[in-house]
Amino acid sequence: xxxxxxxxxxxxxxxxxxxxxxxxxxxxxxxxxxxxxxxxxxxxxxxxxxxxxxxxxxxxxxxxxxxxxxxxxxxxxxxxxxxxxxxxxxxxxxxxxxxxxxxxxxx
Numbered sequence: 001x002x003x004x005x006x007x008x009x010x011x012x013x014x015x016x017x018x019x020x021x022x023x024x025x026x027x028x029x030x031x032x033x034x035x036x037x038x039x040x041x042x043x044x045x046x047x048x049x050x051x052x053x054x055x056x057x058x059x060x061x062x063x064x065x066x067x068x069x070x071x072x073x074x075x076x077x078x079x080x081x082x083x084x085x086x087x088x089x090x091x092x093x094x095x096x097x098x099x100x101x102x103x104x105x106x107x
Contacts, residue, residue, distance in 0.1 A: 001035045001045065009033045010052035017058050017105045021065070024091050024101040027053075043088060050103075051084035058103040060087065066103040073101065 001009070012032040016022050026032065027049045028040050034049070035041055041049070047060070063069040076086045090098050 005035075006045070006048065009035075010049055013053055013103075014047060014056035014058070015107065017053060017056065017103050020104075022053065022058075023099065024087070024097045024103075026094075027103075028091065028095075043092065046091065047081075047084045050087050051080050053089045053103045054080045054083055057105050059106060060101060060103055062100060062102060065102060065106055078088040 001043045009030075013027065013034075014071050016026075019079065022032075027034075027046055030036055030041050030104055035045070057064060060073040062073070073087070074081060077083050087098075087101070091101070
């Protein structure tokens with residue numbers, strides 16, 4: 001995936017996070033315009049996509065971000081890159097536990 005294609009995909013992910021919700025499995029599966037050549041995006045691309053979502057202002061957690069049931073994902077690390085790598089490591093270590101990790105941009 002070329003850098004221009006990545007930029008378009010990352011923008012589409014952020015747009016979807018503003019409109020609705022983006023789940024970790026969406027990112028891993030290349031949803032909303034990501035790569036479709038393999039079953040899952042490469043780990044480094046997953047980190048880059050998550051970093052873009054965080055930089056766009058996404059909150060991360062579980063449940064409905066517009067309700068009291070929302071549970072924030074603990075913020076680990078100060079930088080966006082550290083947080084993105086932490087999320088990618090969680091995803092790689094226990095996908096079933098983190099497949100419904102939500103990325104959402106809320107006012």
